[in-house]
Amino acid sequence: MNSGSPPLFLQEGPDSIVAWRDGRPIDARRFLHDARALARRLPAGRHILNLCADRYRFAVGMAASLLSDKCSLLPPTQAPGLIRELREFAPDTVCLTDDADCALELPLLFYGDAIDDGPQAATLAPARDGDWQVPRIPGSQLAACIFTSGSTGAPIPHRKSWGRLVHCVRAGATQLATLRRQGCAVLGTVPPQHMYGFETTVLMPLQSGAALSAARPFFPADIAAELERLPRPRVLMTTPVHLRSLVSAETALPAVDLIVSATAALPVSLALEIERRYATRLLEIYGSTETGQIAARRTALERAFRLWPGVALELIEQRCWAQGGHIEQVTALADEIELCGPDRFLLHGRTVDLVNVAGKRSSLSYLNHQLNAIAGVIDGAFFVRDDRDASLAGVTRLGALVVAPALEAADILAQLRQRIDPVFLPRPLLRVAALPRNETGKLPQQTLRALIAQAAAREPHLFA
Amino acid sequence: MSEQALPQGATERLETAALEREIARLIVQGLNLPVAPEQIDADAPLYGEGLGLDSIDILEIALIVSKQYGVVLRADNEENERIFRSLRHFAHHVAAHRTK
Numbered sequence: 158m159n160s161g162s163p164p165l166f167l168q169e170g171p172d173s174i175v176a177w178r179d180g181r182p183i184d185a186r187r188f189l190h191d192a193r194a195l196a197r198r199l200p201a202g203r204h205i206l207n208l209c210a211d212r213y214r215f216a217v218g219m220a221a222s223l224l225s226d227k228c229s230l231l232p233p234t235q236a237p238g239l240i241r242e243l244r245e246f247a248p249d250t251v252c253l254t255d256d257a258d259c260a261l262e263l264p265l266l267f268y269g270d271a272i273d274d275g276p277q278a279a280t281l282a283p284a285r286d287g288d289w290q291v292p293r294i295p296g297s298q299l300a301a302c303i304f305t306s307g308s309t310g311a312p313i314p315h316r317k318s319w320g321r322l323v324h325c326v327r328a329g330a331t332q333l334a335t336l337r338r339q340g341c342a343v344l345g346t347v348p349p350q351h352m353y354g355f356e357t358t359v360l361m362p363l364q365s366g367a368a369l370s371a372a373r374p375f376f377p378a379d380i381a382a383e384l385e386r387l388p389r390p391r392v393l394m395t396t397p398v399h400l401r402s403l404v405s406a407e408t409a410l411p412a413v414d415l416i417v418s419a420t421a422a423l424p425v426s427l428a429l430e431i432e433r434r435y436a437t438r439l440l441e442i443y444g445s446t447e448t449g450q451i452a453a454r455r456t457a458l459e460r461a462f463r464l465w466p467g468v469a470l471e472l473i474e475q476r477c478w479a480q481g482g483h484i485e486q487v488t489a490l491a492d493e494i495e496l497c498g499p500d501r502f503l504l505h506g507r508t509v510d511l512v513n514v515a516g517k518r519s520s521l522s523y524l525n526h527q528l529n530a531i532a533g534v535i536d537g538a539f540f541v542r543d544d545r546d547a548s549l550a551g552v553t554r555l556g557a558l559v560v561a562p563a564l565e566a567a568d569i570l571a572q573l574r575q576r577i578d579p580v581f582l583p584r585p586l587l588r589v590a591a592l593p594r595n596e597t598g599k600l601p602q603q604t605l606r607a608l609i610a611q612a613a614a615r616e617p618h619l620f621a
Numbered sequence: 622m623s624e625q626a627l628p629q630g631a632t633e634r635l636e637t638a639a640l641e642r643e644i645a646r647l648i649v650q651g652l653n654l655p656v657a658p659e660q661i662d663a664d665a666p667l668y669g670e671g672l673g674l675d676s677i678d679i680l681e682i683a684l685i686v687s688k689q690y691g692v693v694l695r696a697d698n699e700e701n702e703r704i705f706r707s708l709r710h711f712a713h714h715v716a717a718h719r720t721k
Contacts, residue, residue: 375676375696376683382695398677405684515677579675584654 162293163323165192165220166363171289175363176213177342178371180386183213185291192220195268199225202249204302206230206263208350209255213371214268215349216359218253219301223294223319229301231350232312233517234578235261238527242312243304296320303352305446305518315446318485323364325449325483326356328465330365332453333440335390335415341367342387345394346374351516352446353419357394367392377408390414397423398515400439404430413437418456419444420516422504428456443504446518447488448479452502461501470494470502477502512541514553514580527576528557531569536560536592538600539583540609557583558608560591587612641712644686651685652678663709679705691720 168175171186195217199205205222207229209215222229230250232239240261244250252263259265294300300319304312330336336343345358362369370387374380380403384391392415400418403410404427413435418428419442431439443462444450452462464470467482470490477494480487493505511520521539528537537559561569566586573582589612593604645658652674667674667682674682683694692715698704704714 373696376680376694377687378693379696398680402680402684406687580677582675 161320162295163320163364164291164293165189165223166291167366168291168363169366173366174340174368176216176369176371177387178211178213182368183371188217188220189291191217192224195221196224198266199227199253200251200264200266202227202247202251204228204230204247204250206232206243206250206252206261208235208252208259208261209268210348210373211255211371212345212349212358212369212373214255216363216369218268219359223298223300224292226298228299228316231301231303231352231355233304233351236574236576236578237262238576239304239312246312246314247302294319296323301355303355303446317449321483321485322356322360322449325465326360326364328467328482329356329442329450329453330361332463332465333361333392333415333417335392336361336365336367338390338414340388341365341390341392341414342370343367343392343394344370344372344374344380344383344387346380346399347394347396347420347516348373351420352449353442353444353516354394356444356450357417357419357442377403377406381408381410384413385411392417396420396516397427400427400431404434410435415440417442417453419450421513423456425456432457445488445491448484448490451479451482451484461497461503464500464502466500469499470496472496512539512553512555512581514555517578517580519577519581524555524557524577524581528559528569528573530576531561531564531572533564534559534561534569536594538592538605539581540605542584555581555583556585556587556609558587558589558592558605558612560589585612637709637712637716640716641708644712644715645708647685647689648682651681661708663712664707666707667705667711686715689721690715690718692718 166175166185168185171184173185174182175185175188176183199221205218205227207215207218207222209218219229230243230247232243240263244263250263251266252259252261253266253268255268257267257269296319298319299316300322301317302314303317304314335341343358343362345354347354347358349355349359358369370383372383374383380393380399384393389412391413393413394417397418414437416431416437416439418439423441428439428441438455439457440453441456442450443452451468452464454462465482468479468484469481471478477490477492478487479490491511495503495505497503511518524539525537528534528539537557539555539557542554542556559569566588569586570582589608592600593608594600641663642658645661648654649656649658668679686692686694703710705711
């Protein structure tokens with residue numbers, strides 16, 4: 158809903174904890190101080206590309222942007238081509254970064270230790286009970302613009318108002334009840350620039366009074382060490398890839414009260430293994446950049462997802478549309494969905510053109526567009542590899558066939574690296590004399606598969 | 622004590638070179654990379670350019686070296702930039718921290 162003005166966060170009182178960093182708490186007074194100090198430093202433009210890797214600094218950047226009516230831009234990748242298109246989308250964009258070596262071709266605002274080392278909490282203006290007020294942000298204010306790759310080549314912006322973002326994560330927090338328990342701490346392995354990471358590791362804690370961990374653990378040992386430093390109840394927001402790596406590395410974790418997974422399908426066997434090994438509950442969230450998160454299920458115990466209160470699905474001509482709740486306009490979902498009750502559905506995989514590699518989403522048509530835009534490429538097509546025995550759950554890999562007699566494979570890969578996120582780089586990149594297009598210019602899947610099989614037989618080392 | 626014994630530094634260099642080749646083989650197998658292990662330039666970066674690995678690959682490599690050598694990688698290790706600079710640096714790190 159856009160009505161009303163939800164507060165920046167739900168933490169009550171200046172001493173309540175907003176974040177944990179390196180084992181130390183950061184209270185609401187400090188958070189507001191940092192946000193206001195940063196807001197004063199933000200330049201005049203309306204758009205802030207918030208690339209802070211430290212999740213506390215990201216949250217401060219978002220709060221500062223909200224306080225000064227600026228929109229946070231959240232791109233799925235930092236590929237140079239995408240940054241160029243971002244600059245065209247919003248020429249006044251300034252990049253907020255905590256990476257001193259950030260080399261993006263944008264005006265940079267460095268948010269590093271200078272601000273972190275500002276006044277200590279004790280020296281901040283003492284807030285008497287009556288003085289303390291958490292700023293409210295108009296629900297209709299444009300809070301964030303999140304990008305996905307469109308099928309035509311240009312990134313598509315998804316505009317999110319403050320009111321609808323808050324509505325969505327509060328509805329989610331009612332399903333993830335642990336968040337509302339006193340003193341809950343949230344750790345995330347997903348970047349806050351990704352829709353799922355933005356919602357679950359920044360907005361959800363702030364809008365349920367839970368504290369967020371500033372850390373961004375990557376390796377299994379990082380996750381274990383950071384969880385150890387957080388108080389209970391602890392929530393881990395992560396992905397099937399990280400869950401698989403925890404299990405494969407036989408990592409011991411301290412008690413974790415709730416684990417949440419999204420970005421790719423979670424295999425039931427992995428869900429069972431995680432719940433057994435860590436004696437916890439594992440919820441799988443379903444959502445998309447367009448709709449935000451809309452449903453969850455406990456994958457180890459149930460097949461059907463339960464929709465957030467107020468959200469409804471409808472099947473029209475074999476596509477599923479979502480509406481209601483926080484969803485601004487009726488939105489088509491990119492998955493095959495079977496409805497089973499007013500608030501329940503089964504998920505049967507993605508529709509054909511879309512690919513999801515480790516939570517990063519693209520479409521084959523977009524990737525093909527980028528491949529064919531390279532000078533010297535006469536024809537080319539990406540394909541999804543179904544032969545690979547991936548050791549990490551949910552990891553799809555792509556390959557590509559390309560007709561480019563004048564180019565070396567390395568040249569083509571270097572060009573692609575400029576245009577697309579590295580997770581989508583074709584592995585293998587197969588050079589062929591021609592693609593077996595039919596009379597309408599289409600590539601029949603069967604013919605394509607046959608060509609790939611031939612290439613695999615000819616050059617087995619490329620397929621390992 | 623034989624007079625033909627190699628000086629200690631030379632022995633270490635030989636062992637690291639053997640470990641480099643072993644790790645190259647494990648990485649190529651584990652990640653299904655489109656190269657032969659001996660084609661990997663021991664001085665080229667592992668991440669991004671060079672071998673062209675991405676973050677999922679690095680997570681897989683972390684699993685491989687924890688299983689094979691008992692080496693635990695951490696994201697907050699300030700040495701990471703050096704460790705992942707090349708196969709050679711990576712092999713050095715594994716040699717120095719292996720427990721099996």
